[in-house]
Amino acid sequence: MPAFDCPKCGKTHPRGCQGHRSGAPDEPCTKYPIRGGTHCDTHGGRAPQVKAAAARRAEAARLEKAAADLLVEAYGDDVPKVDPTEAILRAVSWKHAEVLALRRMVADLEERERVWGVTKDVQGGKDSGTTFEAKTNIWWAKLGEAERALVDFAAKAIAAGVEERKVRLAEQQGDLVSIALRRILDGLLEALVVAGLTPAMRAVWDEQVPVIVPRELRRVGGGEGS
Template identity: 30%
Template structure:
């Protein structure tokens, strides 16, 4: 068998990416894809929507990299995250309300005339944010969705318990006792 001289034909072992499209004769294209894309300019990479999508993917990749460097973990459950944010927004609104309640007056005299106190401005912004987050929660029916998620998790748990009982050969009255014990335990868990 003769030794091959020169770079490998596909260029893949050298880390070079190739256009994923195929030529009209059915063979792989072989051109380099455009940055952020999987195809070359001849196979749609130069189209405005392809360029825009490539830019979006690059920005998203850079944002993920920055978040990774900051040690920020991705949101696993956006519904829970929004509810947590709502709690923080309400707590901030209440904190600014306490500051406003301590004021003797809502305005003060400055060199440029009478001005509104900063505490009032903070309180107004906090109220606006609270309305915004709470409106989003109401629009998305988050409480209803969380109930659906919990019901699906319970169904999956029941299915897993039943499968485990069958696999262990537990049936009849002993299986029913195990199900009741599991139900009691789950009710006691907050």
């Protein structure tokens, strides 16, 4: 647990517990907080609701790391340098990948596990036992968070004009393709003329080029079946 800079006493709590020493409200506690919590046993860490909240935070942190590990394993971690527009698109893509990974985890849950599970497990003492409650499974909750974040990223991308930029880039690429095709066709025609292209063959060329070239470009772009 990292040290805590306390706004109340103005001092650093070296081991992370946010409580203060008994009888010395301006002196930081020097104990470690409970796992996933912000206070030690002495300063409220033993309270059931505090322990439950700490357990949820610890589990959420574990699941976030597990999700990150899944993403690295599935998609790698070698992200090239990109311009701002590409960075926005990549953020959307990675968030989408996270959603897919979490959906796989949720899909592995039994129907009952999604809304019912262990919320308290006490070993020893008068309150010992396991408590089951109707509560959203944390994988399902994380999926909901990721889906909302994905929608937010996508909305921000659109608001930033990413789609407009993509259209402009596509248009520029289309211009380059058009220029390249024209040069290729002109070169081929010149070679055929030198080789003795007849007027009849030239007529077929002039008739078919405007038909074949657009058709094949549509096929390459997915606008028409093969």
